[in-house]
Amino acid sequence: MRVALFVTCVNDTLFPDTGRAVVRLLRRLGVEADFPHAQTCCGQMHANTGYRDEAVRLAKRGVAALRGYDAVVVPSGSCAAMIREQYPRLAGPRGPFADAVARVVPRTYELTEFLVDVLGVTDVGAYFPHRVTYHPTCHSLRGLHLGDRPLTLLRAVKGLELVPLPGAEECCGFGGTFALKNADVSAAMCADKARAVLGTGAEVLCAADNSCLMHIGGMLGRQKSGVRVMHLAEILCATETAGVR
């Protein structure tokens, strides 16, 4: 099976630890992922802000970079949802772009989908002795319908104490450019989310999206809360011998 890692521009640029964690985790599970260098950004920011033409150009680049693989692993719920939900709409019904999208879309998996559905693993052999809460990001929850997959994986992590997050299904208020365009509402939503996280007493907040974590973590950091945010992949990659990184 030829597996491509679509690391996403946010992880590539700001959170390389997440990308490294995915590579190491997959290697531990016997999968050598490839990193197609032509990949940049899925185009979600442009599409969702109303810049359709730019989004189409980036989507074309994206599918061209990812073609020919049996599976594409994406450590981001929202970028995976962008490819799966919006690419077909951007491509339209016919033409070479539509054909390329039709080939890539059914092979695109968010990380936990790939682990649970494709590899059939729920215990990845991780060790992470901390109190952790999980925020199901909107696109993981309502776009991809990840359901219990992330929680099943977390429950199997040795030493990890999973605590439920009250109001988990509520948006953290990131929403890409929404965080700038409607900064006051975004911050109000984030403040409520941060309060819910603090209420759990967790040391670590994790999610399948670093963009949402950057948002919640940005506020938790500003509040000097001491709560750390981590991508799910980094927890799943951690072992007794290797530590977190």
Next chain:
Amino acid sequence: MSVTFLGMPADRPFPRNAARAVRDSQLRFNLRKATGTIRARRAGVVAEAPDWAELREAGKAIKEHTLRNLDRYLVQLEEAVTAAGGRVHWAAGAAEANRIVADLVKATGETEVVKVKSMATQEIGLNEALLEHGITAYETDLAELIVQLGDDRPSHILVPAIHRNRAEIREVFAEHMSGWGRPAPDDLTDDPAALAEAARLHLRERFLKTKVAISGANFAIAETGTMVVLESEGNGRMCLTLPRTLISVVGIEKVLPSWRDLEVFLQLLPRSSTGERMNPYTSMWTGAAEGQEFHLVLLDNGRTGVLADEVGRQALRCIRCSACLNVCPVYERTGGHAYGSVYPGPIGAILTPQLRGMGSELDRSLPYASSLCGACYEVCPVAIDIPSVLVDLRSRARHSWPERAGMAAAGWVFERQGRLAALQRAGGRLRRFVPRRLPGPLGRWTDTRDLPEVPRESFRDWWDRTDGGRR
């Protein structure tokens, strides 16, 4: 073409309205409590319906079919209503609808009308228009009464006074009821039962002496010419049965082909809106009863334009249940007034700019009044994909030049991996110089949130340096 009027002034853009609203702690408390309660109730009654997904699919399919054949069903409706002794009037816009209604009321010689809660008449600003003709319209829905007495604006489709708590309502009743009819008792408390009793006595007098009623309709059945109104209080039933003349203003998208279709919608609507298995009152009438006059005013007011839009037309499936408002994290924090339209919340964010166009700053800002979290789509009983319509409207909005420049620059960087890699390396070298507070519009992030630390090395450079971690 004149701009479609939607019952509210549209002066400031949404973010500015919202910024003010989020600082109103009383408002946020009221909204959180109210939307939280309805949300939980809806979730309960939806979860217990084993065929909810099928009902939702059926509701969507019936509405889609009807909208595709709207011309045919509207003519059929007109024929059926006329055959049953009613009269049908067609109104292209708000002004025409208001004129028709005013003329009909004037012809009765009356100067007072009672109203059943109706979004269509709110949309066209009927009460204000009637007042110009010397006709006073009395709202009889409890929440609409609170809004009217308080000289306020509705902020929710189902619960127009959702922004008010009971202490505020007591004040409104005590202060203003006397100006509109029977005053509130002197010893009025903010006990819900006492407030309801004061409203009941106040409204009873009104029902018994008013000869003209104005309503909307939840559904209009083309096959039989039957109008259907769902409500909780029974005040609508009073208006629909007591007066001699009944005028119903109904949006053209409210038509359903057949009586049988109600099977689906009488399940979808109450469970989605009030979170009840069945609403307390369902009133249905066909044409005019003996000794009564019935007029149906069919309202377009921008709907035909929406129907022409391939993506946006699904907004016309809306049955005004307000489930999307109750579940929306943005609405919960801003309330309805920020949306500058009688249609607030997620449905308003796609309906208002389509009906009114995107000429004003407010209407251009509405499609952005969402984090695209998708909760609205999930609860919509007729499966309107609100996030997709929002994104489509955004692609048609005019953008500011600094934003266009920023987006163009980002697009340019992402078009070549070499450019992205160069930018990442520059960021890695300059990481110490990233300020804690960003300048310009980006400062809206750092006002409340820290920035992530820029890493020394990007993922792609790590991959190249270590051969994907193998070295």
